[in-house]
Amino acid sequence: MQFREIECFQAIMTAGTMTRASQLLGISQPAVSNTIATLEHRLGFKLFLRKSGRLQPTAEAIIFYDDAQRLLEAVERTNEAATRLRQRKSGHITISAFPGISIKFLPNLISKFLEDREHVKIRLLSRSSHIVIEQLPSQMFDIAIAEKPSQFVGVDAEQFSFHCHCIVAKDHPLAKLDVLTPKDLDGVPFAALFRDHMTTYQIARAFSDAGARWNVVLEAQYFVSLIEFVRSGNAVALVDPINSQGFDDELVRIPFEPSVQYQIGVLTPQDKPVSKVAGDFLDLMRVELSSRT
Structure with missing residues (x-):
């Protein structure tokens, strides 16, 4: 069963005639007719009967329409989700960070980041730097932030230094x-x-x-x-x-x-590609952190 066949079926159910359905889809009437004939052959039952110049859906077509409609709606939602991902408007980010940066800085930054990203979800885990570093091998995060940055295995580390x-x-x-x-x-x-x-x-x-x-x-x-x-x-x-x-x-x-210098490290897993939306958050955080160095 082809997606185009379902589209033609839905268009006829909505428009009532082959002519109007072809106009909705932007294709010729014979193309719509041939597509419906192919779909009926695949399904093994008739979808429409012609009465008084109009197409009358069969009982089977009415039942099938509910499932077809759900399929089309699911495809539309999938396309919308793909568009949001492409435009960096959707996704999930898990951040593991030490308490000092989790109390005010990160919540304020996250609020700013989410202003035009209603479909982005962020999980903020507040852990001591010691625990953040201990949990690095698990890679159960997209971004980690810890004090006392040094050489860590399996992560890319970016260091920021501040004057106290x-x-x-x-x-x-x-x-x-x-x-x-x-x-x-x-x-x-x-x-x-x-x-x-x-x-x-x-x-x-x-x-x-x-x-x-x-x-x-x-x-x-x-x-x-x-x-x-x-x-x-x-x-x-x-x-x-x-x-x-x-x-x-x-x-x-x-x-x-x-x-007196205070240093932190922003860490990302080497074996886990950073998503586009997480990359955008990292860019914003770099700007905010750099403005305070």
Whole structure:
């Protein structure tokens, strides 16, 4: 059974005559007649009887029409889906990312990306960088984002590096300074990440080299905890521009010298081709991340 045969059958059922059906399809009337004859031969029963110059569908044709209509609708949906895929308006993306970038940055970016892509579905998995890296061999993701990027097996890694800045409450005495150094922060209550974090090591070395006392009153696992603590006015902290996004109205961000670098890696599986829609999301994310480096 050919798709064109079903189209001709549906056109006659809709139009009522061979002539009108041929006009709907843009083909000759004999072509429609021959196509229906072929379809009737395949099916083994008559589809139409001629009465008073019109074609009267048989009882079998009426029953068959329901299935034919569903088939045509399914083909139309398939064509629409293919068009959306071709135009990058449809698809699924699974993202596995560490919490810091999952809380504000990625949801805001996803919202922007989906504005004109109503048929795209995104699954965001928030995992510690350690878990993200552990799960890389499973390739159960399209895009992964982790801290401490290094040489990973089976993935393509793109590294982004950011300058950390000092955040203080707006009414903090240090909020008026243009640049902060370890000397300025000598003995000032400080909130920092755990000792094994890449930024903590750099900050400790900067204070040591300057001969300043690093007064850490809070250690936490995530930047967001430091930010909330600083909002209370009890301390200062060094954070990156990704994690501090969205707090500009409540905190003052001040450059810190010497530079403290924060690095993340955007990872994609080597053995799993990136879909067109995932590629578009990656392009948008690269632009947003690069604007903060």
